[in-house]
Amino acid sequence: MSTATPLGLALADRRLPGGQIGLWLGALVIVLLLPLLFNSPVAVTIMNQMGISIVFALSYNMLLGQGGMLSFGHAVFFGLGGFMAMHVINIIEFEELYIPLPVVPFIGGLFGMGFAIIVGSFSTRRAGTVFAMISLGVGELVAACSIIFVAFFGGEEGISGDRTMGPPVFGYEFLTEIEVYYLTAVVVFVTALLMYLFSRTPAGRMANAVRDNDERAEFVGYSQRMVRFISFVASGFFAGAAGGLFAINYEILTEENLNLVTSGGVLLMAYIGGIGFFIGPIVGAILLTLLQTVLSNHTELWQLYVGILFVLTVMYVPRGLTGLIMMHGIAFKTRRLGLLIVPYLKVGMPLAVALFGFVTLLEAGHVANAGIVGHTEFHWLGTVFDIGNMGIWALGLVCLLAGGYGTWHQSSQVREAWHAANDMTAGEGTS
Amino acid sequence: MVELVIFSLLNGLVTGLLLFMLSSGLTLIFSMMGVLNFAHASFYMLGAYFAYTISQYVGFWPGLIIAPLLVGLVGALIERYGLRYVHRWGHVAELIFTFGLAFLIEEIVQFFWGKATKDYSEPELLHFPLFTLYGQNFPAYKVFMILISVAIFVGLFTVLSRSRVGLIIQAAITHPHTVANLGHNVPLVFMGVFGVGSALAGLAGVIAGPALGTFPGMAFVLGSIVFVVVVVGGLGSLTGAFVASLLIGWLQTFAISLDWSVSDLLLAIGVSFDADHALRDLWTLSLPQIAPILPYILLILILIFRPTGLMGKRET
Numbered sequence: 001m002s003t004a005t006p007l008g009l010a011l012a013d014r015r016l017p018g019g020q021i022g023l024w025l026g027a028l029v030i031v032l033l034l035p036l037l038f039n040s041p042v043a044v045t046i047m048n049q050m051g052i053s054i055v056f057a058l059s060y061n062m063l064l065g066q067g068g069m070l071s072f073g074h075a076v077f078f079g080l081g082g083f084m085a086m087h088v089i090n091i092i093e094f095e096e097l098y099i100p101l102p103v104v105p106f107i108g109g110l111f112g113m114g115f116a117i118i119v120g121s122f123s124t125r126r127a128g129t130v131f132a133m134i135s136l137g138v139g140e141l142v143a144a145c146s147i148i149f150v151a152f153f154g155g156e157e158g159i160s161g162d163r164t165m166g167p168p169v170f171g172y173e174f175l176t177e178i179e180v181y182y183l184t185a186v187v188v189f190v191t192a193l194l195m196y197l198f199s200r201t202p203a204g205r206m207a208n209a210v211r212d213n214d215e216r217a218e219f220v221g222y223s224q225r226m227v228r229f230i231s232f233v234a235s236g237f238f239a240g241a242a243g244g245l246f247a248i249n250y251e252i253l254t255e256e257n258l259n260l261v262t263s264g265g266v267l268l269m270a271y272i273g274g275i276g277f278f279i280g281p282i283v284g285a286i287l288l289t290l291l292q293t294v295l296s297n298h299t300e301l302w303q304l305y306v307g308i309l310f311v312l313t314v315m316y317v318p319r320g321l322t323g324l325i326m327m328h329g330i331a332f333k334t335r336r337l338g339l340l341i342v343p344y345l346k347v348g349m350p351l352a353v354a355l356f357g358f359v360t361l362l363e364a365g366h367v368a369n370a371g372i373v374g375h376t377e378f379h380w381l382g383t384v385f386d387i388g389n390m391g392i393w394a395l396g397l398v399c400l401l402a403g404g405y406g407t408w409h410q411s412s413q414v415r416e417a418w419h420a421a422n423d424m425t426a427g428e429g430t431s
Numbered sequence: 432m433v434e435l436v437i438f439s440l441l442n443g444l445v446t447g448l449l450l451f452m453l454s455s456g457l458t459l460i461f462s463m464m465g466v467l468n469f470a471h472a473s474f475y476m477l478g479a480y481f482a483y484t485i486s487q488y489v490g491f492w493p494g495l496i497i498a499p500l501l502v503g504l505v506g507a508l509i510e511r512y513g514l515r516y517v518h519r520w521g522h523v524a525e526l527i528f529t530f531g532l533a534f535l536i537e538e539i540v541q542f543f544w545g546k547a548t549k550d551y552s553e554p555e556l557l558h559f560p561l562f563t564l565y566g567q568n569f570p571a572y573k574v575f576m577i578l579i580s581v582a583i584f585v586g587l588f589t590v591l592s593r594s595r596v597g598l599i600i601q602a603a604i605t606h607p608h609t610v611a612n613l614g615h616n617v618p619l620v621f622m623g624v625f626g627v628g629s630a631l632a633g634l635a636g637v638i639a640g641p642a643l644g645t646f647p648g649m650a651f652v653l654g655s656i657v658f659v660v661v662v663v664g665g666l667g668s669l670t671g672a673f674v675a676s677l678l679i680g681w682l683q684t685f686a687i688s689l690d691w692s693v694s695d696l697l698l699a700i701g702v703s704f705d706a707d708h709a710l711r712d713l714w715t716l717s718l719p720q721i722a723p724i725l726p727y728i729l730l731i732l733i734l735i736f737r738p739t740g741l742m743g744k745r746e747t
Contacts, residue, residue, distance in 0.1 A: 128522065128523075129666075130734060138727075148721065148724075304542055366542060369542065
């Protein structure tokens with residue numbers, strides 16, 4: 001862990017091994033069967049949102065994780081692709097253009113790609129801070145333009161349309177959420193597979209090389225600018241496709257879809273999931289969508305929790321949640337995972353107590369700060385807490401302190417167990 | 432017209448000097464650590480909120496001193512226990528860390544002070560029009576803002592160019608290892624500069640809060656503009672930051688006050704267009720409308736054609 005570069009990604013064989021084909025087929029089956037398990041309308045809506053986020057986060061990681069380009073304006077391509085897709089849907093409706101709906105995301109993708117060619121032509125010269133700043137500038141520019149150019153962006157109310165007016169695809173007109181789910185699922189699967197295959201092409205591999213050492217890549221004979229440009233354009237395409245999916249799902253696009261907040265959101269997803277792994281952004285997109293949809297129903301403070309989670313991830317788990325799981329690979333292979341279970345439980349229990357105390361204090365504090373007369377209660381773990389009762393504050397504080405102490409006290413045992421579990425292969429390192 | 436120019440010049444000066452208080456700290460921090468601190472504008476917001484709370488109890492004036500000191504302390508602690516820790520993961524991680532911090536501080540501010548705009552206003556003492564010109568009042572508070580900013584600029588310049596501390600800081604910017612070998616505690620210098628930079632941003636927040644409003648989005652509104660200033664001025668250049676701050680300040684105030692539009696221009700050369708042409712938004716485009724995007728156009732042009740900025744010596 002300590003010796004590896006945090007963003008490192010092991011070079012792998014370029015051929016797609018049989019095991020991976022199996023993985024992709026398995027993923028496809030799971031994706032197609034999911035609605036049978038989660039069939040409530042809410043669940044289907046959430047899954048659609050997840051699909052959109054997955055494509056968007058994966059396209060973002062083509063820049064950050066695979067190409068080393070930190071972008072603060074990626075939502076521009078998502079939004080522009082979405083706006084274009086929305087216009088196409090409207091043209092299909094009113095001009096009777098004969099384009100089936102599943103093609104629409106890819107039209108959005110092409111538009112995103114076109115804009116990425118323009119932006120990439122000047123922004124990919126350097127990576128690092130210059131790239132980050134240009135992406136921020138372009139992001140702000142386009143977001144501000146969306147208010148000015150009403151004909152294309154529809155001003156503050158945005159543009160909307162009706163996806164159901166197009167030609168039926170195999171008899172489906174996409175009237176219901178579940179039909180949209182299958183459309184989304186197929187597009188997500190296809191784009192994710194394409195992005196994975198891209199990462200294994202020479203262009204994708206060179207993007208990794210340029211990320212790790214651009215000077216060396218130049219000496220080998222590759223133009224770092226060209227390599228970045230190719231990744232950037234491809235990423236623009238997939239971000240635009242995600243925007244197209246958004247247009248189909250929500251049938252409305254506004255300035256919100258291409259501003260800095262959305263750009264920041266996708267950075268959060270990719271980073272929390274783990275930018276060093278292909279599935280990292282997928283994990284992040286699923287987790288953050290869940291937080292966004294489920295947690296936000298339970299607490300007004302959900303963004304605070306997401307912020308804390310993000311900062312902690314950047315500080316202590318730079319390889320993201322996926323990295324955290326992947327760390328156990330060696331222990332798993334040497335069948336020493338069992339050594340870790342008891343220490344994990346020992347540290348997990350006080351940690352849970354501390355978390356309970358922390359959340360209780362935050363929620364109580366939130367209600368107290370809001371200071372709305374007559375509103376002194378909050379729900380948490382199926383119980384109603386009243387902040388007028390001093391015991392709540394004391395309980396929260398005691399749990400936080402005792403749990404925190406317990407966690408700290410037990411953490412040395414976890415460290416010992418960790419070393420024991422990875423000891424056999426000490427020569428290979430633990431990364 | 433003269434009236435318009437004079438008031439735009441004055442208002443632009445206020446904005447520009449305010450931007451300078453933020454960008455001076457940011458550019459110093461950048462030249463030392465190589466990290467553009469995304470959370471810098473968040474310290475500005477913290478300054479305003481701290482001063483608001485202090486003003487509730489003891490009035491405006493103590494807040495002017497205490498709030499920046501508190502913000503400086505917060506900044507120093509974040510450098511010591513956050514940024515220095517993240518440094519091991521590389522520059523990109525540091526940049527992302529400050530971005531996350533900006534996000535988190537906004538949420539924390541909302542947690543403690545709520546979403547609504549706070550009623551943080553200037554002291555009674557400065558609540559009068561200083562002079563009246565062509566029937567327009569110029570508030571004394573704005574002059575106060577100018578004076579504070581100028582004092583900070585002069586003070587910062589004197590410390591950096593004349594004092595021993597300034598000498599060490601300047602040396603640590605370019606040759607941190609040599610300075611360390613000479614026996615100076617470079618990490619402490621870094622922490623100090625980060626703290627002072629945050630405190631300056633906090634001070635800017637204290638004096639801007641009453642004028643521009645104290646609300647959770649205030650960091651977001653100013654944050655990206657400060658980046659533009661730092662990049663346009665040249666990363667690491669204090670003079671560049673000063674010039675660029677005034678430039679952006681005036682660019683924005685003049686663009687807002689001059690109501691020129693493309694159709695005026697076209698009419699002047701005898702061309703007119705249909706009101707419902709597909710590109711109608713282009714013809715009716717006016718200067719106040721594009722005022723918010725002018726800094727970003729400038730930013731992109733500078734990054735493409737002069738990546739070192741106006742006065743900078745190095746590319747990032």
